[in-house]
Amino acid sequence: MAILQQSLTGRNEDGALELEDIQHFLMSRPPARAARYEFLTFRSAACGRAWLMGLIDKVGTAKAVGSNLVDSRWVTIGFTWNGLRALRVDEASLATFPEEFRQGMAARAEILGTTGANRPDHWVGGLASRDLHAIAILFARDVAERERCRQEHEHYLVQCEGVELLSSLDLEALPPFDYAHEHFGYRDRLSQPVIEGTAVEPTPGSGPPIKPGEFFLGYPDEEGPAAGMPQPGILSRNGSYVAYLRMKEHVGAFRNFLREHGETPEQQELIAAKLMGRWRSGAPLVLAPDKDDPSLGADFQRNNAFTYADTDPNGYACPLGAHIRRMNPRDTAVNMNRRKMIRRGGTYGPPLPEGAPEDGIERGIAAFVGCASLVRQFEFAMNVWANDPNFHELGNERDPIFGTQDRTFDMTIPKRPVRKKIRGLPAFTTIRGGAYFFLPGIRALRYLASLGDGH
Amino acid sequence: MQHPSKETFMATPAPARPKETDWTKPAAMAIPKDGYFTLEKGRYGPIFPKTPACHGFSVVAKVIPGREQAIRDYGKKIEEAVKADPFVLAPLRLHYLRWILFDVGSGLHFMYQGIFDTDFDKYLEDAVALFVKTGITTVFVNLEGWPEDWKTNVAGVIKFFHDHQCPSFLEYGEYPYVTADEIKKALKLKAAFADMLDLMQ
Numbered sequence: 001m002a003i004l005q006q007s008l009t010g011r012n013e014d015g016a017l018e019l020e021d022i023q024h025f026l027m028s029r030p031p032a033r034a035a036r037y038e039f040l041t042f043r044s045a046a047c048g049r050a051w052l053m054g055l056i057d058k059v060g061t062a063k064a065v066g067s068n069l070v071d072s073r074w075v076t077i078g079f080t081w082n083g084l085r086a087l088r089v090d091e092a093s094l095a096t097f098p099e100e101f102r103q104g105m106a107a108r109a110e111i112l113g114t115t116g117a118n119r120p121d122h123w124v125g126g127l128a129s130r131d132l133h134a135i136a137i138l139f140a141r142d143v144a145e146r147e148r149c150r151q152e153h154e155h156y157l158v159q160c161e162g163v164e165l166l167s168s169l170d171l172e173a174l175p176p177f178d179y180a181h182e183h184f185g186y187r188d189r190l191s192q193p194v195i196e197g198t199a200v201e202p203t204p205g206s207g208p209p210i211k212p213g214e215f216f217l218g219y220p221d222e223e224g225p226a227a228g229m230p231q232p233g234i235l236s237r238n239g240s241y242v243a244y245l246r247m248k249e250h251v252g253a254f255r256n257f258l259r260e261h262g263e264t265p266e267q268q269e270l271i272a273a274k275l276m277g278r279w280r281s282g283a284p285l286v287l288a289p290d291k292d293d294p295s296l297g298a299d300f301q302r303n304n305a306f307t308y309a310d311t312d313p314n315g316y317a318c319p320l321g322a323h324i325r326r327m328n329p330r331d332t333a334v335n336m337n338r339r340k341m342i343r344r345g346g347t348y349g350p351p352l353p354e355g356a357p358e359d360g361i362e363r364g365i366a367a368f369v370g371c372a373s374l375v376r377q378f379e380f381a382m383n384v385w386a387n388d389p390n391f392h393e394l395g396n397e398r399d400p401i402f403g404t405q406d407r408t409f410d411m412t413i414p415k416r417p418v419r420k421k422i423r424g425l426p427a428f429t430t431i432r433g434g435a436y437f438f439l440p441g442i443r444a445l446r447y448l449a450s451l452g453d454g455h
Numbered sequence: 456m457q458h459p460s461k462e463t464f465m466a467t468p469a470p471a472r473p474k475e476t477d478w479t480k481p482a483a484m485a486i487p488k489d490g491y492f493t494l495e496k497g498r499y500g501p502i503f504p505k506t507p508a509c510h511g512f513s514v515v516a517k518v519i520p521g522r523e524q525a526i527r528d529y530g531k532k533i534e535e536a537v538k539a540d541p542f543v544l545a546p547l548r549l550h551y552l553r554w555i556l557f558d559v560g561s562g563l564h565f566m567y568q569g570i571f572d573t574d575f576d577k578y579l580e581d582a583v584a585l586f587v588k589t590g591i592t593t594v595f596v597n598l599e600g601w602p603e604d605w606k607t608n609v610a611g612v613i614k615f616f617h618d619h620q621c622p623s624f625l626e627y628g629e630y631p632y633v634t635a636d637e638i639k640k641a642l643k644l645k646a647a648f649a650d651m652l653d654l655m656q
Contacts, residue, residue, distance in 0.1 A: 100498075110495070110496045111496050111497060111498050223609075224606075224607065225607070227607035228608065228610070334585070335580070335581050338580065338584070375498050376609075379498050380580070383497070383577065384578075388574075390574075393636055
């Protein structure tokens with residue numbers, strides 16, 4: 001009854017998270033080893049709405065995913081601004097969405113720093129196209145379940161004439177499965193913000209729980225009550241924005257670089273650690289500056305329990321320009337709680353066996369960044385943390401792993417007595433596509449599915 | 456230590472990315488009317504280039520009639536805020552700030568001019584958050600065009616700063632491109648050397 005009351009007033013009196021109305025995607029990470037992203041276009045509004053109506057019951061809510069561990073697939077649906085328009089959301093409503101979302105990621109490439117080889121005209125899968133309207137994200141317990149769901153959706157799409165698949169991407173976790181890692185071998189999923197009101201305890205060093213309004217529309221954020229939400233409220237409430245990025249990893253080039261800059265395997269590991277700010281085991285350099293400590297890397301009670309300002313102000317342990325020090329400057333940036341984002345995603349492409357030469361097969365990470373404000377959270381991270389050459393007054397550096405690199409930027413590794421400077425860093429990654437999506441709440445999905453053409 | 460043999464005064468043609476800069480050589484830069492050489496898009500508007508006088512802004516707005524004293528009183532407030540916490544404005548990476556009231560026949564105007572080391576566009580939200588926290592924003596409520604809902608409308612506040620920013624057409628630096636951090640480091644080093652020399656007596 002309380003839920004009904006909320007849906008009628010569009011308000012939640014006590015500010016508690018409406019878990020039954022929020023898509024699970026940013027709230028919980030189910031135990032999936034395979035995934036598939038399908039990028040869709042609607043040739044007609046009616047078809048798009050019919051497709052959506054038939055899928056709503058399959059969309060996982062935060063409540064269901066949190067409580068039902070026997071499930072083995074998790075569906076999420078999001079729309080681009082062009083997609084909302086294709087479903088015939090009226091122009092007045094469309095105009096209330098923030099400018100960056102209306103423009104879409106491709107139009108914001110210069111701001112994001114996705115230039116050169118990362119430019120949208122090189123993107124694949126129709127992601128830079130105005131025809132990109134929706135994404136269906138499927139996470140599955142294993143590849144077999146992913147295949148079953150893929151076929152099911154394929155059959156469903158046949159019935160939905162007018163809804164077409166622009167492109168798709170299959171993802172699989174990389175073996176060994178005992179911990180999440182990407183193609184370069186770095187342990188992944190180490191730091192993730194905790195949302196206030198979810199009863200999850202932040203691990204030491206992860207910072208206090210973050211107000212839900214930083215990730216879900218309609219809730220108080222770190223600044224105060226929700227303000228400036230897109231209209232109508234039923235469409236925006238419990239929704240989130242996600243920025244999608246498909247990032248190719250040049251594993252051959254990365255390994256060559258390590259060999260070029262390290263004579264022994266130990267030196268190569270140290271170079272890899274200096275680029276990331278953590279050893280590939282996950283152990284942070286601030287806590288393990290000279291030697292890897294895999295047990296530290298695997299221990300979530302310890303692997304985030306560090307800061308920079310007092311422990312490592314000059315970057316002798318973790319270079320100022322290392323990936324994790326740029327993408328999460330911890331106590332060396334102000335207003336960190338307004339820059340937090342929730343990351344989801346996985347790896348695609350086969351692993352490149354150790355010692356094998358580059359085989360030309362595309363492999364990488366295809367990930368989502370969830371937030372309540374793309375311009376304040378995601379675009380800031382791209383514009384400043386990843387790609388501002390003068391971040392931390394470094395002068396001529398970008399994120400060594402994630403930034404746009406073209407052999408004109410450097411990497412400084414502070415060291416006594418004299419720092420080491422690697423000039424002309426090659427690109428270890430290339431952005432192959434990206435898009436901004438809005439993930440509506442469940443009520444909002446129903447609202448969209450029931451829109452009329454004259455709405 | 457190297458000293459400039461001759462002081463040169465040259466108009467620099469649009470350095471796209473001044474990677475290597477020479478602090479020993481004073482420099483001036485003439486800037487096109489729009490405030491930039493080529494349009495580079497930031498998150499909220501055009502990016503203004505770093506000049507020999509670093510980054511900066513000059514925000515000019517008309518004072519609402521009768522509010523002059525309120526603005527003057529505010530000067531004391533900021534003085535006290537900085538006295539209470541000398542590093543309260545540190546996140547802005549400032550060199551200097553100047554607040555000016557003037558009337559050249561078109562009514563009383565307010566100018567807020569800052570010289571700092573970060574790009575105006577990049578840390579706008581942090582600056583606005585700090586303005587709110589320290590009460591700097593309270594002076595702006597005395598200006599025409601300031602959004603009434605500024606407390607909840609960060610986008611509106613950012614737009615005000617963009618709309619009222621008057622880009623320079625010429626900037627000069629006696630020690631060009633040097634950051635406040637570098638200056639502080641140099642002074643620290645000088646003090647450390649002085650101490651060391653004292654100890655060696």
